[in-house]
Structures are given as structure tokens and as C-alpha cells.
Amino acid sequence: MQMPAPNPSILAKKARIVERLSNVLPADAVIHEETETRAYECDALTAYKCPPLCAVLPSSTHDVSAVLKICHEEGVPVVPRGSGTSLAGGALPTEDSVILGVARLNQVLETNYADRYIRVQSGRTNLSVTGAVEHEDFFYAPDPSSQLACAIAGNIAMNSGGAHCLKYGVTTNNLLGVTMVMMDGTIVEIGGAHLDAGGLDLLGVICGSEGQLGVVTEATLRILRKPEGARPVLMGFDSNEVAGACVSDIIKAGVLPVAIEFMDRPCIEATEAFAKAGYPMCEALLIVEVEGSPAEIDEQLGLIKQIARRHDPVELREAKDEDEAKRIWLGRKSAFGAMGQINDYMCLDGTIPVSSLPFVLRRIGEMSKEFGLDVANVFHAGDGNMHPLILFDANKAGDLERCEALGAEILKLCVEAGGCLTGEHGVGIEKRDLMTTQFSSADLEAQLRVKDVFDPDWLLNPAKVFPLGATEGRRTTRAEVA
Amino acid sequence: MLTPRDEADLAEAVSAADGPLRISGGGTRPIGNPTAGAALSTTGLRGIELYDPGALTIVARAGTPLTEIEDALAAEGQRLPFEPMDHRKLMGSEGEPTIGGVVAANVSGPRRIQAGACRDSLIGVRFVDGTGTVIKNGGRVMKNVTGYDLVKLLAGSYGTLGVLSEVAFKVLPATESRAVLLIEGLDTGRAIETLSAGLTSPFEVTGAAHAMKGLDGAPMTMIRIEGFAASVAYRAGRLKDLLEGFGDVTIETDPEKTLAGWAWVRDVETFAGRSGDVWRFSIRPSDAPRLVEAIAPAECLLDWGGGLVWALAEEGSDLRAKMSGIAGHATLIRASEETKQRLGVFHPEPAPLAALADGLRASYDPKGILNRGLMAAPAAVAA
Numbered sequence A: 001m002q003m004p005a006p007n008p009s010i011l012a013k014k015a016r017i018v019e020r021l022s023n024v025l026p027a028d029a030v031i032h033e034e035t036e037t038r039a040y041e042c043d044a045l046t047a048y049k050c051p052p053l054c055a056v057l058p059s060s061t062h063d064v065s066a067v068l069k070i071c072h073e074e075g076v077p078v079v080p081r082g083s084g085t086s087l088a089g090g091a092l093p094t095e096d097s098v099i100l101g102v103a104r105l106n107q108v109l110e111t112n113y114a115d116r117y118i119r120v121q122s123g124r125t126n127l128s129v130t131g132a133v134e135h136e137d138f139f140y141a142p143d144p145s146s147q148l149a150c151a152i153a154g155n156i157a158m159n160s161g162g163a164h165c166l167k168y169g170v171t172t173n174n175l176l177g178v179t180m181v182m183m184d185g186t187i188v189e190i191g192g193a194h195l196d197a198g199g200l201d202l203l204g205v206i207c208g209s210e211g212q213l214g215v216v217t218e219a220t221l222r223i224l225r226k227p228e229g230a231r232p233v234l235m236g237f238d239s240n241e242v243a244g245a246c247v248s249d250i251i252k253a254g255v256l257p258v259a260i261e262f263m264d265r266p267c268i269e270a271t272e273a274f275a276k277a278g279y280p281m282c283e284a285l286l287i288v289e290v291e292g293s294p295a296e297i298d299e300q301l302g303l304i305k306q307i308a309r310r311h312d313p314v315e316l317r318e319a320k321d322e323d324e325a326k327r328i329w330l331g332r333k334s335a336f337g338a339m340g341q342i343n344d345y346m347c348l349d350g351t352i353p354v355s356s357l358p359f360v361l362r363r364i365g366e367m368s369k370e371f372g373l374d375v376a377n378v379f380h381a382g383d384g385n386m387h388p389l390i391l392f393d394a395n396k397a398g399d400l401e402r403c404e405a406l407g408a409e410i411l412k413l414c415v416e417a418g419g420c421l422t423g424e425h426g427v428g429i430e431k432r433d434l435m436t437t438q439f440s441s442a443d444l445e446a447q448l449r450v451k452d453v454f455d456p457d458w459l460l461n462p463a464k465v466f467p468l469g470a471t472e473g474r475r476t477t478r479a480e481v482a
Numbered sequence B: 001m002l003t004p005r006d007e008a009d010l011a012e013a014v015s016a017a018d019g020p021l022r023i024s025g026g027g028t029r030p031i032g033n034p035t036a037g038a039a040l041s042t043t044g045l046r047g048i049e050l051y052d053p054g055a056l057t058i059v060a061r062a063g064t065p066l067t068e069i070e071d072a073l074a075a076e077g078q079r080l081p082f083e084p085m086d087h088r089k090l091m092g093s094e095g096e097p098t099i100g101g102v103v104a105a106n107v108s109g110p111r112r113i114q115a116g117a118c119r120d121s122l123i124g125v126r127f128v129d130g131t132g133t134v135i136k137n138g139g140r141v142m143k144n145v146t147g148y149d150l151v152k153l154l155a156g157s158y159g160t161l162g163v164l165s166e167v168a169f170k171v172l173p174a175t176e177s178r179a180v181l182l183i184e185g186l187d188t189g190r191a192i193e194t195l196s197a198g199l200t201s202p203f204e205v206t207g208a209a210h211a212m213k214g215l216d217g218a219p220m221t222m223i224r225i226e227g228f229a230a231s232v233a234y235r236a237g238r239l240k241d242l243l244e245g246f247g248d249v250t251i252e253t254d255p256e257k258t259l260a261g262w263a264w265v266r267d268v269e270t271f272a273g274r275s276g277d278v279w280r281f282s283i284r285p286s287d288a289p290r291l292v293e294a295i296a297p298a299e300c301l302l303d304w305g306g307g308l309v310w311a312l313a314e315e316g317s318d319l320r321a322k323m324s325g326i327a328g329h330a331t332l333i334r335a336s337e338e339t340k341q342r343l344g345v346f347h348p349e350p351a352p353l354a355a356l357a358d359g360l361r362a363s364y365d366p367k368g369i370l371n372r373g374l375m376a377a378p379a380a381v382a383a
Helices: A008-012 A014-024 A034-040 A061-074 A126-136 A152-158 A202-206 A240-252 A265-275 A294-309 A322-333 A335-342 A354-371 A399-416 A432-438 A441-454 A468-481 B007-016 B066-075 B099-104 B150-154 B188-199 B229-246 B255-266 B285-294 B337-343 B351-364 B378-382
Strands: A054-056 A078-081 A098-101 A108-112 A117-121 A175-181 A187-191 A215-222 A230-237 A259-264 A284-291 A315-318 A344-347 A375-380 A388-392 B021-024 B038-041 B048-052 B057-061 B122-128 B134-138 B163-170 B177-184 B205-211 B220-227 B249-252 B277-283 B299-303 B308-313 B328-334
Touching (some): A014 A054, A014 A061, A034 A054, A034 A098, A061 A078, A061 A098, A061 A215, A078 A152, A108 A126, A117 A126, A152 A215, A175 A202, A202 B150, A230 A322, A240 A259, A240 A284, A240 A294, A240 A354, A259 A322, A265 A322, A265 A335, A265 A375, A322 A335, A335 A344, A335 A388, A354 A375, A354 A399, A388 A399, A399 A432, A432 A441, A441 A468, A441 B134, A441 B351, B007 B122, B007 B134, B007 B163, B048 B066, B057 B066, B122 B150, B134 B150, B177 B188, B177 B255, B188 B205, B188 B229, B188 B285, B220 B229, B220 B255, B229 B249, B249 B255, B255 B299, B277 B285, B328 B337, B337 B378
Parallel strands (some): A054 A098, B021 B038
Antiparallel strands (some): A108 A117, A117 A215, A175 A187, A230 A315, A259 A284, B048 B057, B057 B163, B122 B163, B177 B220, B177 B249, B205 B220, B205 B299, B277 B308, B277 B328, B299 B308
């Protein structure tokens, strides 16, 4: 993975930059010793590492503004960082960049149940947002798998989804407003507690911009009343194709489950060995969850089971109680950890039209054989967001490269099937060079022009999202004057 | 009038334009500051390109009549989740609403509180920028974070960033059954508390409105439940119990009556054909009673649990100026050209945000020809 060469003039003035940052932040909020900056050398895409020039941990919007003003004046690239759980390298630094971590911005600022929103600082973790409103039976809907650790700032940067977005949408559908600091230090407020911010939908383009347009320090989020109850049903099938067809039929039938999760045999086996959730050994497994009162749940699950039976399931298991429901989810939730126990893996995130599931799953199986690498599938089937896990051995020469090549082919397949490169993880550095398979140069130029407006000097997370070749002219103009 | 037949034709027309263009779809939503220039209509770009019920997605050319989309969806038991408003009665306009127009104005109806706005269901766009370049963003899948989300940016940009040529939506199953809970005679404060009680219940309210003057002249508070029949009956019953303390609750389940009732709310029919300017406020629901008082004697229709306030005001009066202290924004939907020019149709933005919006428009439309000034602040309108 290529990253831009560090700017020697920035490296040369490290002492001055650190001093200026130390003048506006407490001593423990500026991290510049080489042994300590290593903590920020990568995110959850651990294959790529590079310690930053320094890292700062501001505690207020005002501090963030002061930091950005200095970096802007010095012409130093800034890489914003939430909790560092990005699977796409969104928070990977360069040697000449300052990591701006929002971890200390973790307060709840306001909760309003009557108007159904919460205002938090952006470093707060996803799960602790729900934690702050749970006692009133409310929750924050987007639930990425990393929700225990990931920060709202990162959720906004990547427009994170989760298992339940078939019904509740992703981050952008649950975000009402932000306080954001522009690269030059200007603080802006966009949207608020009301619906639909006025003027152009700037909030819409900021969400999912991977920290390239501004640093979000506070967010107003929609909270929802918890449903009366929820219950999953587990179904096993003897082929991926049949399971895929069943998903499509459930959706066509007019029921809207909150989640439809899919696992294939390699994943079921690894998960079973790891978590012992009692899954049936079969080719493909679906977990379908519905919400409502007990009677409403019975009615919806009745319909879903009726559809499933038409596809000759090898197993059809409805959770009888809370404990059984937990066990059904246990396997799915430990799938990634289970795969990590047995192998190194690369997790893809392409999305496809749900109706293409059978075809795409078959093609992935064929490609897996061609490349000689196993692929396990575990994903959100209801919305077509796939997560093929390519298994490889990091200690075996050439395996990582082969894995990346297979990954690229699978993502191209997703695009050809009418889908996209990434459904919820973001582009980061990982899929940067594949952007041209999905977008024409005019399509990419239209996106680059948005960054030109928000960050004319291209200092915010500049080496991400777009192929380096497409952004080179924009990035180097400023680097020369630094 | 320019009526390009396809996207290439549209790109050619924009690229060849030597002056401002007034862009419209069906022309049924004359919202915005007065603009000058040659008329360009997208009604020639017509037809559903792809409808995949099993994937809950539909893709159509921008000029496709909304009814064509709705009919196709209904035939498969599906619908657009956001219940777009029909502006014709309110605006006294004629013609055929197009799907592109719905997107350009980000038009949503009562279900917005539960299913999101038009922009939330929109998953892909193709458009022609001010230089005549065709650009696509998003696609036809419902989860997509590949690159920047220009889809949202285009929704509600009223043709000032580009001319839409194609739009793609996530759709949802239509619901089998519907019930409406009605309480008569509440004042605004009490009405908002009632709606809030419904919206903070676990019973999935899909409509929460209050008319200061209902059909028979008395205040009417309305809460809608949708879904499978048994579930609707159950939830309506539970909600009735929950709301008893606010007044006498009646439950209406007649399909025709409830359909007409919510169309009446959605289309703000109560102000149709009556004299006076029409304002639209987006605010925090609990601020609604304060706003209604501040803009009195304007008559109000409240939707979205009170977060959306429609007001019928004396011609030429500046209701936006009376918002002082209430966060949100006010749009002057219906007024004389003179009033629109003087007050500006859209809410003025803080300087840094206005600079970003101006920067985006200058970048996407360097010649300044796309619906120029339609969303501008009053000072700029006059200039």
C-alpha cells in the first residue's frame, strides 16, 4: 500500500510544531516521544503501520479549534481519529501528520426524551450513547459490531451501519446535527435538534466523508424508544443459493425484520468451535429477528417460517426465551473473533443488490478455489452488505498479496453485480485504488471538489478515500509551501 | 422551453446554455426565490429503469411522473417510505409531479418522523452539473459508503448544484392496515405532549399531527399506526389506554377516511385556496407551543409531532423574524414575488455555512446558470 512520501520540511520543524501545540493544550495531551506515538501507528487495519509526527488529545471544541489553527498555519496534515477501530485504515497516519484523537471528548451534553434526541461529544463510544438513555427504555439505533469501542466521531466519519439498519437506517439517517471544526479552526454548527437542517444538506455530505471535511466534536443524535420485545429465529439450509433466495422471498413478502444475518459453513464451523452456540452444521444459516409485542412477533415469525419452509430448511429454530435468543446471537456476534482464532483474515465490505446474493456467493466460491484461499461469509443479508472473510497466513510469503488480489476481485464482482466497494467500513486506504472501478473520473472529480471547498489546502486526512494519483496535484501544492 | 429527451441531450443543453436556466420537473412546486432565464424541463427524461422488488429498490429517470412510480410500487405491495407531499392544492399549481422534483425539493410527508425524509430513502443519483458534465453518485444498493455522499447533497438543492437525470430509492413494503387515534379540543401545548407521548411509546407511530382548526373548526390531534391488521389493532388499543389522560380518544379505522385524513395533513389542504402567505418551520417539537404563540394570530397545522409547523399568515408579514430564540429554520413557501424577494424564501445561514454553500455552487455551477439565486439570502436576491 503506497502512502505519500513525508514532507521533509514538516519533519524538520517537528520541535516547533510540538511546542506550539503544547502551548495550547495540557502537557499530557501532546504525545510526541517516539515510544509513545507508536500507540497511534495504525487502526484495526493492522497490516499497515506508521507512527505520526505527534498525537494530540484535546478535551473541548475550543481546543480542537486551537490545534487545527496551528496545523493549518504550519501546513501540517491532520489525521482525525475516533477509537481507532477502522477496518479500512481511515486513521492510518503518515510520518509528517498530526493525529487528532477525540477520545477525551466523551461527555453527554444533553438528553431530551420528549423530543427524542441526545447531544454528545464525539469521542463517546457508540454503546455508551445507548447506555446513557437505556434506563428510560431508549436506544441509539446504529450498532456496528465494534460498538463497545468505536466512537461516534468515527461512526459519523464512516457513516457506520450495523446489524439492525434494515429497519433503522445507518448513521446518516440518525444524525440530526453536528458541531464541527474546519481545518482553519472555524467552528460551525450544522443542523440541531430539529429535523432536516436548512439550506444545502451539508450534514449529509459530512457524514461518511472519512474525516476529510472537518473534525466533528459534538453530535445531536436521534434516539428511539425500545420496542416491546424482539425475538430471533435461526434457519439452516443446505446451500448458500437457497438461503439467498429465502432472504429475497422474506423481503418480497412484506415483512420487515430488523435484521437478517447470514453465515456460511466455514464461518459456522469456526464459530461453533469458538463460541459453542449450538448451531446446526449446514451450508448456510440465517438469523432473522423481528420486533414487537409477543403476539406481533408470533405473527411475523409465523409468516417468515412459512416462507422458510418453502425452501426446505434443514433446521428451523425459534428462540423460546431470552436465553435461547442470546445463544442464537452469540455465534453471530463472535464470528469475527472466532475467525481470528484460527487464521489471519481480511474482512471485505462490498454491498450487492439482495437479489444477486445467490449469484455472487457462487462466484465467490469459485474465485476462492482459483486463488487457493478459503473465504468465509458472514454478513447483513437483508441489505446486501456482504462481509467475505478471506483467510490467509501472514507468515507465509506472498499470502497477504494473494489475499489482497482476491479481495480486489471480489469487490470488482460486487460492483459488476450492481453494488459498491464498501457498505459500512469506508474506503480509507484499503479500497482507495479501487475507486476507479466504481466511478468515472468525472464522478471522482465531483467528490474532490467538495473537499476543495471544505479544506482547500488538502490537509485533513489527505491520503485517503481517493487514488493518490487523482489527488496528487491538490496535495502537493500546499506541501511545497509548508 | 428546453425539454431534453435523454441524459445526453440534457448534458448538451446545459453545456450549450449561454445564460441562466430555470430548471423544473413537473412545475408543481414553485418554491424558491424568483429566478430568471430560459426554461428547462426534465419531463422528457421519463421511465422506470429498474425495479427490483426483492431488493427493495427502484431506479427511475428524473422526469418520470410520481404516479407512475407509485403505481408500479403498489402493484408489488410496496411504497416510497417518505410519503411525499403533493403541493398542487396548496400552491394552486397544475401539472404532473415528477420524481426528480420530489428529490430536488426533498419532499417528505407525515411518515418522515418514522421512515425518514426523501433524502434518507434516496440511494443514488445521476445529474448534470453546470458545465454539462454527467456525474453519478451512490447507486442501487441501500448500504453504500463508497466515496462522498453527494446523493444527500443533491436532495433538496432545488437544481442549484445540478440537474437530476436519474434517481434511485430504497423502498419499503406497503402496510396492510391503518388506525388513527383522534383527540378533539386540545390546546397546542397539550397537543404536543400528547403527540410526544405517542412518539415515545414503543408502538411505532407513523403520523403525529395537530390542526388548530380541524375539518369542523375545532382543534384535532391525530396519531397514526400502520402495519399488519392484528398488530395495528393491538397497538391502537395500547395507545388509547396510554393517552386517555389527555382527552377522549376515538379510533378511526375506515381505510378511505384515514387515507383522506392523512392526505389532508400531508398536502396542507386546510390552507389551499385561502388568502395569505404560507410559512413552513422546522423546529424542535417542544418549541412548537412557543412558536405558535409568537406568530399568532397565524393559523397553524403541526405535523411531525410538532417539529413541522405550517402557518397561514397575513400577506407580507415576516414570521421568520418572530422566531427569536427558537432554533430551526423557516421557509416562505407561498407568497407574492415581492414578499419572496424582500424576505428571502430560505432561512439565512450563518456566514461560514453560507460560504460553504456558495463555494459548492460556484464549483458545481461555475457559470452560475442553474436556478441562480433560487436559494439565496434576501440581500443576494435583491442584487
